[in-house]
Amino acid sequence: MxxxxxxxxATGWPECAxxxxxxxxxxxxxxxxxxxxxxxxxxxxxxxxxxxxxxxxxxxxxxxxxxxxxxxxxxxxxxxxxxxxxxxxxxPAPAAIAVLKERGLRPHLLVHDGLLDEFDGVDKSNPNCVIIGDAAENFSYKNLNEAFTVLIGLEKPVLFSLGQGRYYKETDGLKLDVGVYMKALEYACDLKAEVIGxxxxxxxxxxxxxxxxxxxxxxxxxxxxxxxxxxxxxxxxxxxxxxxxxxxxxxxxxxxxx
Amino acid sequence: MxxxxxxxxATGWPECAxxxxxxxxxxxxxxxxxxxxxxxxxxxxxxxxxxxxxxxxxxxxxxxxxxxxxxxxxxxxxxxxxxxxxxxxxxPAPAAIAVLKERGLRPHLLVHDGLLDEFDGVDKSNPNCVIIGDAAENFSYKNLNEAFTVLIGLEKPVLFSLGQGRYYKETDGLKLDVGVYMKALEYACDLKAEVIGxxxxxxxxxxxxxxxxxxxxxxxxxxxxxxxxxxxxxxxxxxxxxxxxxxxxxxxxxxxxx
Missing domain, CATH: 3.40.50.1000 (HAD superfamily/HAD-like)
Known part of the structure; x- marks a missing residue:
């Protein structure tokens, strides 16, 4: 930093600070x-x-x-x-869980394996919304199709995106971030995602x-x-x-x- | 039909026909x-x-x-x-090949395995554009990242999308179409794709x-x-x-x- x-x-904290x-x-x-x-x-x-x-x-x-x-x-x-x-x-994930509780929603998750434990106590049966995070390798065609199928089957589809980043840098190069897949599902389902984060x-x-x-x-x-x-x-x-x-x-x- | x-x-071809x-x-x-x-x-x-x-x-x-x-x-x-x-x-593919020739472009392909032969005679070395088709299972995180990395590395990134469909129906359910991934790459690279088809x-x-x-x-x-x-x-x-x-x-x- x-x-x-x-x-x-260089001149210390400015007046407004x-x-x-x-x-x-x-x-x-x-x-x-x-x-x-x-x-x-x-x-x-x-x-x-x-x-x-x-x-x-x-x-x-x-x-x-x-x-x-x-x-x-x-x-x-x-x-x-x-x-x-x-x-x-x-x-974003704990904030998302608070939103789910508040609105009585049960998520279908498309997230990184490392995040799954965060949703341990959350009812995921018969999902009535979709949550996507930076799922990385889990963003397969099969998994994105599954999330899409849940959304398109809902009368009022709700998509939560944990952030809306385009990409980030890792030691082995640039990696696509969650926002890219948010845009993909928005277009597929003709909806606007709610960004949490x-x-x-x-x-x-x-x-x-x-x-x-x-x-x-x-x-x-x-x-x-x-x-x-x-x-x-x-x-x-x-x-x-x-x-x-x-x-x-x-x-x-x-x-x-x- | x-x-x-x-x-x-029911009344035969109308006058305008x-x-x-x-x-x-x-x-x-x-x-x-x-x-x-x-x-x-x-x-x-x-x-x-x-x-x-x-x-x-x-x-x-x-x-x-x-x-x-x-x-x-x-x-x-x-x-x-x-x-x-x-x-x-x-x-769309033969039309795309004509465009490549006309503009002197060498594609990185993210397409279905069944389409690859269509591009057999096309120079794909040192790519200066990306072509995506309905790649289905080939739309993995790894492959989408590769296409993204080619685009983001170009001074003037060019993305061709073979169609812009959202989804289609197959016997085992709805399937995401190429337009969804076109939107994903458009957002990732802050560009507008050229649709061929x-x-x-x-x-x-x-x-x-x-x-x-x-x-x-x-x-x-x-x-x-x-x-x-x-x-x-x-x-x-x-x-x-x-x-x-x-x-x-x-x-x-x-x-x-x-």
Whole structure:
């Protein structure tokens, strides 16, 4: 997290930052880079988290990670050297489970194997909605057809997409993200998916609720111009883009979510 | 092909039909239903083709079929009892090959195994465009990622989609069609695909050129309201929808191409 290299940090926190009461950090591309095993912590990021925790600011972590349960994901962050606990991390899957409960929905899941445990206690019989996450290799023709068949068979088809990223970078190259398959199913079924995760205002609001703060009191820091910075700004928060992760000087064709 | 059951046929050809010089027929859902093996001819359709051939009208067949080479596809139609020859049938793949030649493009292919032979003589080295067809099981995460990686690596990415259908019906259920994956790659790469096949005006025009006729002299008969009837009408042809194939009384959520 190289915000200390930006103009903002070079002259200390600007005037507007003095009214801040909380900070929300993105994770992948801000605190660490994903890759084989646990990935790699970005230089200086563990110290930055420590400094924020020692300050008067409230701190939360907001991510579109859907390849592991929250517990396993936080375990990885701790192994990378971060002082982070499960209750501080907000990924899409627990938010989705809350929505299912609230609306009495039973999902057909098209998600990564690593995420399945998160939905252990959820009734998945006779599904009346579909949830897709970053399913990676599970995005086979057969599995996408199955999700499509569930949707097209419903009187009022409901599709939840855990994020809407286009692609992300792994050590062995670029990988298609969940948003691509969201668009595929939207077209197949002539519907609009409900995005759970960044940049959904509902998702950001759930983090603000947990902090007990108003949007203008909170700063979101991420590497994604659309899903982190733009999403936060549309909610009334301040947004800052770091120069790590997917940040590029020229941002065209490079605004997926991680 | 039950057009004899429609109002139009019950009273013979209407006045406007007397100026017709040619007819273009869709195949799947009009002459036969696809399914295991060769599928099944629709009752009365072989006789209708015979009658048209005995008339003064020119006859061509226009299809978005991309799971087999033109030769194999026509062989199937002949086994089903139709008097149809290869030169009368217009599928997207040969049209795509003509476009490649014209524009000096070398494709990366994401198509059905049955279609590969059609591209035998085409230079596929160091690809500078991507062609997708109804690849069915070949639409794996790995293969879609490969097509994406080729596109995103090009300075000016070019994506050709052989048709833009949403889904089609097979004996064991609905199947996602090429249009769904076209939308996926369009979103991933932030581009607009070029559709080769119905309802592309260029594609219809190539059939008209072969007939040596003007659009207003030709009638298109198909089961798809968007890709057959609408596409033909936008080209200045007349369009008639049959009540076989994917035709439904209520057409919402049911306008994919076959």
């Amino acid at each position: 190289r915000i200390q290299h930006s103009n903002m940090a 003095k009214s801040l009461k909380g900070v929300i950090l993105d994770l992948c591309g801000v605190l660490y880079d994903s890759g084989e095993g646990d990935g790699v912590a970005i230089s200086g990021s563990a110290a930055a988290v420590k400094k924020l925790k020692e300050s008067d600011l409230q701190l939360r972590f907001c991510t579109n990670e859907t390849q592991a349960t929250r517990e396993k994901f936080v375990g990885k962050l701790q192994r990378l050297g971060f002082d982070i606990s499960v209750s501080e991390v907000f990924p 960044k940049p959904s205002p509902t998702f950001f609001q759930s983090v603000l609720n947990d902090m007990g703060l108003q949007p203008h009191e909170v700063l979101m820091i991420g590497d994604d111009l659309v899903n982190d910075v733009g999403g936060a700004q549309r909610c009334g928060m301040k947004g800052v883009q770091v120069r790590t992760g997917k940040y590029r000087q020229i941002v065209s064709r490079d605004f997926s979510s991680c | 039950r057009i004899q059951h429609s109002n139009m046929a 007397k100026s017709l010089k040619g007819v273009i027929l869709d195949l799947c859902g009009v002459l036969y239903d696809s399914g295991e093996g060769d599928g099944v001819a629709i009752s009365g359709s072989a006789a209708a083709v015979k009658k048209l051939k005995e008339s003064d009208l020119q006859l061509r067949f226009c299809t978005n079929e991309t799971q087999a080479t033109r030769e194999k596809f026509v062989g199937k139609l002949q086994r089903l009892g139709f008097d149809i020859s290869v030169s009368e049938v217009f599928p 119905k309802p592309s005006p260029t594609f219809f025009q190539s059939v008209l050129n072969d007939m040596g006729l003007q659009p207003h002299e030709v009638l298109m008969i198909g089961d798809d309201l968007v890709n057959d009837v609408g596409g033909a009408q936008r080209c200045g042809m007349k369009g008639v929808q049959v009540r076989t194939g994917k035709y439904r009384q209520i057409v919402s959520r049911d306008f994919s191409s076959c």
